[in-house]
Amino acid sequence: MSGLPSGIKADVSASTCDAFSTDSDTRSGFSPRAVLYPQTLEDLRKIVRWANDTRTPLVPVSSTGPRRRGDTVPRVKEAVVVDVSGMNRLVHADNRDRIAIIEAGVDFGSIDDLLRPHALRAFRPLMPRSGKSVIASYLDREPIINADVHWDPADPFGGTAIISGGGELTLNGSAALEGTLREQLERGHRHMVTFGPGNVDLTRVVQGSQGSLGIMGWAAVYCERLPQVEQSIFLCSDTLAPVLSAMREAVHRRICTIAFVTDAVQLAMLLGLGLEVAEKLPAWTFCATLAGYVHAPERKVAWQRADLETIAARHGTSVTTGVLEVSANDLAEKLRQSGPVCYRDLCLGAHKELFFLHPISSVGQMIETQQEHLARGVLHGRPVGTYIQPLAQGTFAHVERIMPHAPDADVESGWRALAETSLIAGAFFSRPHGVSRDLAFVRDDGSAARMISAAKTLLDPHNLMNPNRFVVQEAK
Amino acid sequence: MARNNAKHRMVLSPQARTELETILGARYVTDDPALLSGYAWNTGVGKIPGGDKFVPIWPIAVVLPATTEEVAAVIKCCKRHGLSFRPHSTGYGSMGCVTSPDSICIDLRRMNHLEILPEDRMAVIGPYATANQLQAEARKHGLTCHVVGAGPAHSPLASATSLIGVGITSQFTSANMRNMLAWEWVTPEGEIIRGGSAASGMGWYASDGPGPGTRGLLRGFFGGGGGIGVFTRIGIKLFPINHQGKMETLGQVPQLRSPLPPNTALLHAIFPGYDAQRSATFDLLQDDVCTVLLRMPPNHVGWTLTESNAEFVRRTRDGTLPEPARPENGASWTILIASRSAAEHQWRHDTVREIVARHGGRFATMTPEEEGVLYHNLATSQYVPRVLRASGGITTSFGVLDSFHFLPKAVEMGEMMLAKDTAPGGDLCEGNPDEQWIWPHEGRYMWAENIIHFDATNEASRAAGARALIGHFAAQWKDPVGMTGLLVGPIQDVTGPRIGKAPAFARKVKTYFDKDDRSKTKEYVIPNMPPVVEKILPAFRPVFSSAPVLHILSKMVGKNGT
Amino acid sequence: MMPGGNLLDQRLAAMDRCTRCSQCKFVPVPKSRAHMSACPSIDFVEYHAGSASGQLIMASGIAHGEIGYTPELLDTISACTMCGACDTACKVNFAEIVEPLEGLYAFRARIVADGQSPKRHREIMERIAETGNAQGRARSERAKWATGLTFSNRAEVLLHVGSVLSYDMSKHQSLRTIVEAVQKAGVPLAYLGQNEGSCGMLAWDLGYHDQARTLANAFVRQVRQSGAKTVVTFSSSAISAFRSIYPRMGIDTGDIRFLHFTEYLLEMTEMGRLSLKKACGHIWQKVAFHDTCKLGRLTEPYQRADYALTKEMGGIYTSRSPEALNFSRNGIYEAPRALLRQMEIEVEELERNREFSYCCGAQGGVKETIPAAAKMAARNRLDELKETESQVMVSACGNCAHHLGKHTRAPAIVVDLIDILAPSIVVGAANVVVHERVE
Incomplete structure (x- = not known):
């Protein structure tokens, strides 16, 4: 057994390591032999290079608290978990460009507090738990609920820094500039572009890879300016079609920011109500939030509300501000709060x-x-x-x-x-x-397996990053 | 009659021809020099041409496949016969020309699949479903497509997969590297690979997965540039507009114009300077208040608002061009507001007017005809091809993306590169001190692209064009204004550390999928570069950007082209 | 006129400015994917060479010595109907700097000058030389349609029928009816009868510019001999030649006024000397109108001017005579529509109409040389009818009507405008009924 990289905090205790051998819905993993706690991007690079030198499998983890889905459970023996949750700084934030640079360990429980002084807040998936890493969520393409600004699955990423499985530091998107990050920021660069540079887009490749291709150290992420006026509403129906078509039209027109549809069970869970309450809730609800950020915000929200009412009527539903005793604004508030448990x-x-x-x-x-x-x-x-x-x-x-x-x-x-x-x-x-x-791979015509294999060969030539994460790359 | 370029020609072997004809039918395989000539035209669009109207290297043959399977079979045939290939969709400019004498040109004209899925605001297209076709079909459903700089006759698939992808309406139509959904690709070895939901036979809507977004191996910012196989079908996102139906056209050629739909306004805001324009821009980008923002250099607006060069020159000289086309009004935005409801429109309109006024700006006076012409050109992106009208020779440079913080600096750098030579008596066509086209993407960041206008028949003018082109890269190396988009081929390799490991990874991708470099192009990274060269090449940047070397390089390019 | 070779050299700089943008392949603002094409030639050839841009590039290749003549080159140029749609499309962006149609004319002339004219083109020219028409029909039959009609030797108005209509027996009754009506309205007509020859348009299109000029001069001489100040032609090729090509050839037509019969009839109806009664039958309620290229964009008068460009402002190519630039604006678009409206027929516009019309394939020698290309063009054009409510496509050109009619599929029909006009034409003002409609 090789040693561990020097200068990096490590925990080899059985209790810590064993905790990674399972998660709440994965029973079949292996205990890692150590958990490393890098603090900087350089630490990360050092760890990955060490892993390449020693052929040590790595499993990156950036969230804290209860884990599930198996992507942080080693599927091989003798792996080392790289826990980046300690890299939790807000590196930079800029209200004017509505962007922030955060490290991989910044979680949903803390990010809005970090951004608030800059009059910004994070785009969030549906009610993430507080320990969930923002970058991990975005990397996994967890959908954000702000449909109007979800142009592409790469959102809300801007430029990023990724250590590839081969140990190379890659600066991606518009982060690929000369000078240190500090120097770049001082020159005025904001790393607002995710794609590229040149002929490749490694941020996109690493997205969805579940830690199997590299580790993201930091990322520029688009943020939402704190609205001056915010109004949430519900469109409810006994059947799905009216709310779905109303939502589709509203989203295509970009007249609300938060937009999603739930059924009664889902809404009850979101509202923190007992499941028995679900029976009293509308069968289907389109939850929408209208936001006025800067310019005549009341007027903006007013016309959006009026237009939404027109849309609702056209699709056979209507706008309401609450159901039972719960207002749509209450739900919107809950959506911004993160508890420790899912x-x-x-x-x-x-x-x-x-x-x-x-x-x-x-x-x-x-x-x-x-x-x-x-x-x-x-x-x-x-x-x-x-x-x-x-x-x-x-x-x-x-x-x-x-x-x-x-x-x-x-x-x-x-x-x-x-x-x-x-x-x-x-x-x-x-x-x-x-x-x-x-x-996921049952209907694959072979393309996905082929491309994952290519990505693995190119970014992680020694297959050290979260090995066997995808069934199509499992050692036979 | 003798062929001047015969020395550069390789001949298609009878065996290869037979095989290609078996795959495609004899009608769709040609090595006739006359038919090949259209694939060897040295237009200089996007490049600096040499003095010759034909590129030195011609394709051995041109083939016209109709299906993905045929493309794959052609590529495998190339491999069997040791030939290279170059895909070609609409072939605007010289970038589609083959770059090696052993190359076959795969003209994808017959692959023009186009299917609109209006409820999913997307389309499924083949390489020759041009933007004008896609837009016409999309408009029937109240949608439009993103149209890139090449204008309405370009291939959105080529743009999405292989080349840049930005365009003047990016504020609301994003850019094609982001609009691309699921994809189908024939590798340089002739394998057919699909990505996203298409790989599972579930349609063309989802770009990534299952698992990693492997499309990122093939499509970064610049695009494959023909160097990594052939893309044969993609899903592409469309964008809702506030008018459903055919585009109404008024007026006469060439000044076609379109009436503004209800709840639509086209304004041209002029600011006292670029700092004021920047401050206003940050406000205009909030709340999604503008549908489109476009800054064209005033002379380019002038080309749009005049029907001929003669009219443009006359009116420039006698000072009768409309305000947006006057040189003193460079700090400006053409603003399109397209709303659905009267209340929405009123809010947008009032807000824009208030912002412009607050930052010291004012609105240009235009006739309804001028407004209609600008709207028509904005909606169809006819603007851009028209920019070639002056001399027929342009290239584009700079191509930076970053915060609008850099707007004044982008203009300043544009001036630094061009002002001397666009002034009367300079070596380039007379024009604005800077020729930056600037627009926002998705309400967030700036694209700035400095157009270099040269007289393609004049060596000194071509050299000046080359000087400005290379000078932009040199200036960017020294003091970047943002991420450089136009990293054509080897420029990536020389730029080196500025773009992190991207060239090295692109080279790995190339080697992995195309170890024999069959998919031949100069628009991709240099294949098979030894690591030591890869490492030291960027060290030569100061040499490349030094005045004497720049001078010599420019002269060489002016003489021989790129 | 410049000899063919020199003409190409003269156009070379403009050809070399082609940016290969492909806009010449498309109507400027397509309304649908199905009907986006402006160019029957690229639709048939498919290689870029089939487009205007491709032809200019080949021409440049010849001029620069980069390529030689090949059978494929000649086949390719033979698929081009010289319809000029490329020119209209190109000029939307490029105005004076390329002018593709001028380049195509020059290329054809060069091909002839180099002795490379395709065999079929040579045969057409031989027939024209021998018989005065491209079909090789006997001169003696040219005026058969007019048997029994009386014409003056000299008159203010010279009737020109054209080669297609002269020999198309199915149209002769309509032609006679219209001519008789004009005469009854008190207009003495001169007519050249068997001496009417080719107007020279096709010879020009095929690149035989010398022969075209000879034919043109002969015709103008005949006009002068007739004493006519006005020539009224039933031929769209001829009106295009008179207004657009003769001036290019430097032929002095002096004060002769050239009118298409649709313009002339419109004038007559506006003066009250003729009128048109409502067309009978439900199929006439609504028709789609096919703008013939020759009658439309290619009839825009060519002005004598200095067409050279001057380099201004460091390299901006500017026309010395911008007012003379041809933008397809002044073709004959309105007269046939006005006549249809007078017959209370609603005119439904095809997607590609007026200056953006799609050529049906009948012109430019394509029909005779590459029949498959001509057929494809006709089918493409006829497909456009499906987008309309009408089942009837009307053309004011006998050549187009005949060609389209040959390739149409039921229930669609193609009708020559004269066949609608003839039963409706009435001498005198609108309320005077002279005869009933002939079904």
């Missing part, structure tokens, strides 16, 4: 998740297919929430099904059957986690 576990202690991408035009059919399956399968009667998040400004949608359950409930096979049904119906598992880890 909101989905709060009801029954555990949950199953299934998420995938689908063209926004046919989400309704997909949900119908899933509902038919659920109605006649072993999960019949169980609460299954639905969250539909428009992406790429409403080109396609992230569809997420959540089933809260008691920790000891035997629902594995039933949940897998739902995933298989979804796959047949056209669910594209772009982020192979959990139940979709293998299903």
Whole structure:
């Protein structure tokens, strides 16, 4: 067994290491032999170079708190976990350009506090837990809920610094400039561009790689200016079609910032209400937030509200400011708060998740297919929430099904059957986690496997980064 | 009649010809010199041409495949016969020309698939679904596509996969490297690979996954430039507009114009200076208040508002060009506000007017006809090809992306590069001291691109063009104004550390997928460069950017072209 | 006129300014993907050489000694109808600096001067020389349509029928009816009868500029001999030649006024000397109108001017006679439409109309040389009818109507405007009914 890189804080205790051998939905991992705690980008590079020299597998971790999905559980023996959660500085923030540079360990529990002095806040996925690393979330292409500014899956990344699996420091997008980061910032550069430079876009390659290609040290991330006026509303319906089509039109027109659709179960979970309340909630709700940032914000929100009402009427629904005793503004407030535990576990202690991408035009059919399956399968009667998040400004949608359950409930096979049904119906598992880890590649014509293999060879030639993370690269 | 360039020609072997004809049919394979000539034209668009109208290297043959499978079969045939290839979509400019005498040109004209999926605000397109076709079909559904600088006849697929991808409406139509959804690609070895949702046979909407966004290996900022196989189909994002239906055209050729739809305004704001314009810009970018912002140099506005060069020159001289086209009004924005509702429009309109006034700006007076012409050209991106009207010879340079903080500096650097030679008596065409086209992307950052206008028939003018072109890179090396977009081929390698490890990774990608360098181009990194050269090449930047070397290089380029 | 070779040299600098932007392949603002093309030639050839840009590049290649003549080159140029749509499209952006059509004329002339004219083109020219028409029909049959009609030897107005209509028996009744109506309205007409020859348009298009000039001079002499001050032609080729090509050839037509019959009839109706009654039958309620290239953009008068460019402001190429630049604005677009409206026929515009019209393939010798290309062009044009509510495509050109009609598929039909006019034409003012419609 090789030693560990010098000058880097390490923990080899069994309790620490063993904690990484499983997570809340992964039982089959290995204990790492150490956990390293780099503090700087240089530390990171040192670690990766050391790993290359010693052929030591690395598993990067940047979030803290309860983990799940298996991407931080070593799938090989003798791995070393690289915990970057200590790299949690806000390096820079600029209100004028609405951008900040953060290190990989900055989490959703702290980022808005860090950004507030700059009158900014972070774009967030749907109610992330507080220990979730912002960069890890963006790297995993977790959808942000601000549909209007989600132009492309690379959002909200600007320029980034990534240590490739081969140990090379790559500056990506408009971070690829001469001089130190400090010098760049002093010259006025803001690293606002994610793509490139030149012929490659390594940020994009590393996104979705689940730690298997490199480790991001810091990233410029687009932020939202703190609005002067903010108004959230609901559009509710007994059926999905009206709210879905209203949302699609609103998002295509970019007249709201936060935009997503939930069913009653999902809304109850988001609101922190018991599942029994779900029955009293509207079957389907389009949650929208209108924001006026700088210019005549009241007027802006007013016309957006009026236009949204017109859209709602056109699609057979209407605008309301609350359901039951809960206002849409309350929900918006909750969406900005991060608790230590995933909101989905709060009801029954555990949950199953299934998420995938689908063209926004046919989400309704997909949900119908899933509902038919659920109605006649072993999960019949169980609460299954639905969250539909428009992406790429409403080109396609992230569809997420959540089933809260008691920790000891035997629902594995039933949940897998739902995933298989979804796959047949056209669910594209772009982020192979959990139940979709293998299903994501079932319909692959060989291209994805081929390209992952290429990326692995080019960025991580010794296969040291989170080995065997994808089924198509598992050693046979 | 003898062929001047016969010495550069290789001949297609009978065996290779037979195989190609078997794959495509004889009609779609040619090595006839006359038919090849259109693929060897030295226009100088985007480059500095030499004195000759034809490039020295011609393709051995041109083939016209109709399907992805045919492309793959052609590439495999090339491999069997030790030939290289170069994909070619619409072929604007000289960048599509083959760069090695053993190359076959794969003209993708017959691959023109175009399917609009309006509810998903996207289309599925092949390489020859040109922007004007895509836009026409998209408009039927109240959508438009992003049209890049090459104008309406360009291939959005080529733009999305292979070359830059920015365009004047990027404020609301982003850029094609970001608009590209799922993709299909034939590798330089002839493998067919699909990416995103297309790989799972689930449509063309999702660009990435399952797992990593491997598209990033093939498409960074500059694009593949023909150096990494052939892209054959992509999904591409479209953008909702406030008018559904065919574009109405008024007026007569060449001054076609379009009426502004309801709740639409086209304004031309003029600021007292570039600092004021910068401050105003930061405000104009908040709240998504503007649909499009475009700064054209005044003389380029003049080309749009005049029907011929003769009219432009006359009116420049007698001072009768409209305000936006007058040289003193360089600090300006053409602003398009396109709203759906009256209340929205009123808010946008009032806000823009208030911002402009607050920063000391004012609005130019234009006739409704001038307004209609500007709107038409903005909506179709006809602006850009028209910029070539003056002399037929332009190249573009700079191409920086960063915060609008750099706006005044971008203009200053543009002037530094051009002012001497665009002044009367200079070696370039007379024009503005700077010729920066500037626009925002997605309400966030600036693109600035300095157009170099030279007389392609005049060696001194071409040399001046080359001097300005290389000078931009040298200036950027010394004091960057942002990320350089136009890192054509070897410029990437020389730029070196400024762009981190990108050239090295691109080279790895090239070697991995194309170890024999069959997908031949000068627009990609230099293939197979020894690591030691890779390391030391950037050290020569001071040499390349020194005045004497710049002078010699410019003279050489002016004489022989790039 | 410059000899063919010199003309190419004269145009070379303009050709060399082609940026290969491909805009010449497309109508300037396509309304749909299906009908975005401006160029039947590129649609058929597919290699870039088939476009105007490609032809200019080949011409430049010849001039610079980069390429020689090959059968493929000659086949390629033979697929071009010389319809000029490229010129209109190019000028949207490039105005005076390329002028593709001038380059194409020069290239054709050079090909002839180099003795490389395609065999079929030579055959056409032989037929024109022998019989006065490209079809090789006997001169003795040229005036058969007019049997029984009386014409003056000298008159203010000379009737010119053109080679296509003269021999198209299916149109003769309509032609007679219209001519008779004009005569009954009190207009004495002169007519050259069997002595009417080719106007020279096709010879010009094929690059035989010397022969074209000979034909033109002969015709102008005939006009002068007739004493006519006005020539009214039923031929769209001829009106294009008279207004656009004769001036290029330097032919002095003095004060002769050249009118297309649609313009002339419109004038007559506006003066009240003729009128048009409502066309009977439901199919006439709405028709789509095909703008013939020759009648439309290619009839824009060519002005005698200094067409050279001057380099100004350090390299900006400027026309010395900007007012003389041809932008396709002044073709005959309105007269046929006005006549249709007078017959209470609603005119539905095809997507590509007026100066942006798509050539049907009938012109430029393509029909005779590369029939498949001509057929494809016709089919492409006819497809445009599907986008309209009409089943009828009307052309004011006998050549187009015949060619399109040959390739149309039921239920669509193609109708020559004269066949609609003839039953509707009435001598005198609108309320006077002289005869009933002939079905």
